[in-house]
Amino acid sequence: MKSTISIRQAVSAIILLWAAAASACGPYYGPCYGPYNPKIPKPSFFELYGWDKSMPDLEREENLRLWQALTSERIPLADIEQAVYRDSYSRFYNNTSYPTETPGNLFYIYLNDTNDREIIDLLLTAKDMEEQRNRILSPWHYPRERGYNSEKGYYYSEETGEFDDIIKKCTAYRGTRLKDRYALQGVRALFASRQYARCVEYYDSAFATISDSNLMKRMAERYVAGCWSRLGETERADSVFARAGDIMSLSTDDKMAYMSKCNPNAPQLMDYIRHGATDSAFMAKAADIAGQLLKSNAVNYRGDWDFIQAYYNGEFTRNVKLARKQIYQAAGQKFSSDELKDLARTYKIKLDAKTGNTQSLLSDLKWMESKTGPLNPDSNKWVERLMNIVYADLVPRFWDKRDYTTAILLCSYADNINEPEKRHTVYYFCGQPFWYLTSISLTITDLRKNKTFFNPIDYSSLSFQMMGSLTSKELASVYTKMMEHTPLYDYLRKNIRTDSDYYNELIGTLALREGDYARAEKYLSEVGDDYMQTLNIYNYLDLAKNAFDCYASENNAFVLFNGIHEWIWDTAGEKSRAKLDFANKMIDYKSIINNPERTNDDRGLARIMYAIGRRNSFEGCWALTQYWRGTGVSLFRPYLTYYPDDESDDVEYAYSFLYDYDTSDESDRIEDEYNREIEAALAMLESNEAKAKAEYILGNLKTVVARYGDTTTGQFVKTSCDRWKQWI
Numbered sequence: 001m002k003s004t005i006s007i008r009q010a011v012s013a014i015i016l017l018w019a020a021a022a023s024a025c026g027p028y029y030g031p032c033y034g035p036y037n038p039k040i041p042k043p044s045f046f047e048l049y050g051w052d053k054s055m056p057d058l059e060r061e062e063n064l065r066l067w068q069a070l071t072s073e074r075i076p077l078a079d080i081e082q083a084v085y086r087d088s089y090s091r092f093y094n095n096t097s098y099p100t101e102t103p104g105n106l107f108y109i110y111l112n113d114t115n116d117r118e119i120i121d122l123l124l125t126a127k128d129m130e131e132q133r134n135r136i137l138s139p140w141h142y143p144r145e146r147g148y149n150s151e152k153g154y155y156y157s158e159e160t161g162e163f164d165d166i167i168k169k170c171t172a173y174r175g176t177r178l179k180d181r182y183a184l185q186g187v188r189a190l191f192a193s194r195q196y197a198r199c200v201e202y203y204d205s206a207f208a209t210i211s212d213s214n215l216m217k218r219m220a221e222r223y224v225a226g227c228w229s230r231l232g233e234t235e236r237a238d239s240v241f242a243r244a245g246d247i248m249s250l251s252t253d254d255k256m257a258y259m260s261k262c263n264p265n266a267p268q269l270m271d272y273i274r275h276g277a278t279d280s281a282f283m284a285k286a287a288d289i290a291g292q293l294l295k296s297n298a299v300n301y302r303g304d305w306d307f308i309q310a311y312y313n314g315e316f317t318r319n320v321k322l323a324r325k326q327i328y329q330a331a332g333q334k335f336s337s338d339e340l341k342d343l344a345r346t347y348k349i350k351l352d353a354k355t356g357n358t359q360s361l362l363s364d365l366k367w368m369e370s371k372t373g374p375l376n377p378d379s380n381k382w383v384e385r386l387m388n389i390v391y392a393d394l395v396p397r398f399w400d401k402r403d404y405t406t407a408i409l410l411c412s413y414a415d416n417i418n419e420p421e422k423r424h425t426v427y428y429f430c431g432q433p434f435w436y437l438t439s440i441s442l443t444i445t446d447l448r449k450n451k452t453f454f455n456p457i458d459y460s461s462l463s464f465q466m467m468g469s470l471t472s473k474e475l476a477s478v479y480t481k482m483m484e485h486t487p488l489y490d491y492l493r494k495n496i497r498t499d500s501d502y503y504n505e506l507i508g509t510l511a512l513r514e515g516d517y518a519r520a521e522k523y524l525s526e527v528g529d530d531y532m533q534t535l536n537i538y539n540y541l542d543l544a545k546n547a548f549d550c551y552a553s554e555n556n557a558f559v560l561f562n563g564i565h566e567w568i569w570d571t572a573g574e575k576s577r578a579k580l581d582f583a584n585k586m587i588d589y590k591s592i593i594n595n596p597e598r599t600n601d602d603r604g605l606a607r608i609m610y611a612i613g614r615r616n617s618f619e620g621c622w623a624l625t626q627y628w629r630g631t632g633v634s635l636f637r638p639y640l641t642y643y644p645d646d647e648s649d650d651v652e653y654a655y656s657f658l659y660d661y662d663t664s665d666e667s668d669r670i671e672d673e674y675n676r677e678i679e680a681a682l683a684m685l686e687s688n689e690a691k692a693k694a695e696y697i698l699g700n701l702k703t704v705v706a707r708y709g710d711t712t713t714g715q716f717v718k719t720s721c722d723r724w725k726q727w728i
Contacts, residue, residue, distance in 0.1 A: 040391040043384035045347045046311045048274040060085065062215050071110050071119070079107045089127040096120050122178050125169055126185055132162050133192045163189040171202070180216035183207055187220040196227035222246050247272050256282075260289045265300045267336055273308060280316045287312035306330030307344045314351055324351040342371070346385055353393035356401075361394075362488050365413075372417065383417060390414035391462070396655065404470060405481040409489060412463035412496040459627055463496075464506075468627065469658050472510035472519055479503045501531035505579075512583060512617060513625040517590065520583040529577065543578040547613050547621040548585070550699050582624050586613055604684035608694055611677035618670045689713065 064077045067084060082105060083092065095108045111120055170186030173179065183206035190199035203224045207217045225240035226249075234251050241249045242262035247269060252258045256276075259269045276282040290305040299305055307330045314323030327348045335341040349364045368389075371382035390410050398407035467475055482489060483498065508524035511517070592598055592606035617624040678698070685691045692708035695701075701717050708714045 041384040041388055043381055043388055045343060045350065045385065046274060046307065047277040048271060059215065059219055066215060067107075071107065071116075075106045075110060079105045083107045084123065087127075089124065089131050092123060092127055118175065118178060122181055122185075125166060125182075129163070129166050129185055129189055129192075132166070133188075136162060136192070163193040167193070171206075180207070180210050180214055183210070184216040184220045187223050191223045191226060194230075196230050199227045200224055218244055222249070225249065242266075245269075256286060256289065260293060264293055264298050265336075270304055270336060270340070277311065283308075283312045283316055301334050301336040303330045303333035303335040303344060304340055306333060307335075307340065307347070310344075310351070311347060314347070314354075320351060320354050324348075324355055324357075327351055346389075350389050350393060353389050353397065356397055358394075362491060365491065369417070386417060387414045395466075399466075404466075404474060405478045406488075408463050408466055408478060409482055409492040409496070411466055412461065413492045415461040415463050416495040464627075465658050467503075467506055468510070470510070472507050472514060472516060472523075475503070475507050475510060476523070479507070501527050505531070508579060508583070509625060509627075512579060515614065517583045517586040521580065521587060524580040524583060527580075532577070532579075543623055545616075545621045547582055547616045547624060548609050549616075550612050550697060579624055582613065582617065582621075586610060589613070600684045600686050601690035604681045605690060605693060605697075607681035607684065608678060608697055611674050611681065612697070614677075615670055615674040618666065 060081075064080050064084070067080045068075055068077060071080075083095070084107075087095070095105075096111055110116075166189040167186060170182045170189060173182040175182075183203075186206060187199055187203050190196075190202055203220055207214075207220060210217050212218075221240055221244045225237045225244065225246070227237075228234075228240060229237035229251070238250050238252060238258065239262060241247075242259055245263060245266035245268040247255050247259050247266070250258055256269070256272060259266060259272070263269070273283075273286045276286075287309045290308040293299045294302060294305050294309075306326050310323045310326035310330060312323075313319040313326065327344060330344050331348060335344065346368065349368065352358070352360070352364070365386075368382060368386045372379050372386065376382065391414055395407045395411045395414075398404075398410065467478070470478065479500075482493070504523040504526045508520045508522075508527065511520035511523065589606045589610040593603050593610060595603070598606075618626075682691070682694060685694055688708050689711045692704050692711040692713035695703045695708070696713050696717065704711075704714050704717045709718065
């Protein structure tokens, strides 16, 4: 056999140079091996990540709405927030004294047009209070009058200090319209002046006739809790904090247990549990508390607590049967928010998928997809939830049942729902497509300009990888079934590829891989040239090699043509028909091999050509049977956007059926098969002329001249093959 060491070294050097140039050119997007890896996201089905809004934030939002109700519903909340919270005392005073300085702010316009001095005076008092408070917090502040507390070890402002005027003004108010707001400012002023006992006494009298649900009373109550804490009454302070829902201010370490006893209906408790929902021990305790509360009928929103139990058993104990029972119980109960109600339904869909219950699958998919619209600010989160349920639960279950049609339709549906325009990706280095190292073949290019095809989701999707894991016969059956008219199939097909060229080309390629060349010819003959010309392997050298040249197995850019190493570029038509032509040629060779009327020389030479073609279709001409070529890379495996929680997280294992393009073992098998076939074929040959042709085909030019120099082939080699490369 001809030595290829120098050629391989040269190609390796070229590759290293290209790689170095690539890293220098930039920018660099994505991995350098193969096409897009599908992602299986793990979104939140119950958890909260980060404290989205603190209690002050929530109180501020509620207060803004109350101001809007007190003035005019036509005033934007942003205008109210600017005047009430953001503007300083002096700016507010100027804007309500000199209306020409308040362009555009409808809250100021309303106050000035109505001359509502009562509201103006209240807000000036509140802003004065805030500025006084900020001033005494400064390390450079020196109170006008100070006393010394020997027990506490600090100086403090006396009652007659900075807040005295504010306290007097608040306690002197006798109106009803702003009674609660003046009472709140009085409590704040007393707390800031450290008159804790008087603050508690004033709160009790000022808010005696005001409802517990009143926002100002709830805000003032938190200051009262702070007073009790500073007076040494920690337990009393905690009870007030719990009643106010201020779970983070509790002094106890077990905040969840304390709140569940004192105020289990506080929305802050549910948020607190959701923030800790990734901790198994924490959730075990939450589930136990949920069970106790549900038995005692102590909660108003039973759906929330059924959801907690279902989520714990579904995610941590892996008792999916019990979790499903509990989530169905939750579905019939009241929830504290529409968000939790929607998440509970979504988790029910996930548990149904895990257990194989697909009775409501179509309606569930439609409902979830309705959440992914552009008007929903949480659309991306809902897309991830839908993808997770399809990829992680539905697809593996249908695949295990050998319902490949439904599995592939669902997978393709999920592939397309997540920004389809980003799915077909070609990597570029220095402005040129870098085809040799990455070998990104069969990614459809520039489909937007091709009126024949509409949907660009193609060879980068997980559904395509799944189809590539089937046999050609199985995929042909899947394609027939997926076109059947059922409510579910009709819905899933709406955004996926259904054109016959796409599927016939893949079926034919799988058949080439299997060596079923008759089936390959049947399906590839149905694929149009215009479709093949949209594939990357058409645009680059991948389909231009001669599969029946023994040197094509070198897996480099050179092939032997008429005895000379050179670049081979077939015409456009020949390249686009390369797979079909290969199938037909293999059928012809097989026909000769199996024809008893042909001579042993004819059959032996045909067997050699068949063996070369078979090996090259997996090696140097890999594009005939594969869609990507690389070593040491597990390409066809879904990429998890999270680390498994533990060993029981088997999402990746569920996709172990996908074809893995790490071809090291396969290469050894193909090479062994090739060597056996060549040895058997050479043994069939009888004439020296046939043996000389065989050695010439195999590239053994020295053997041809040494053993069969007198043959026609030997004379041709002596007189025509005079380049040194051909004798290495």
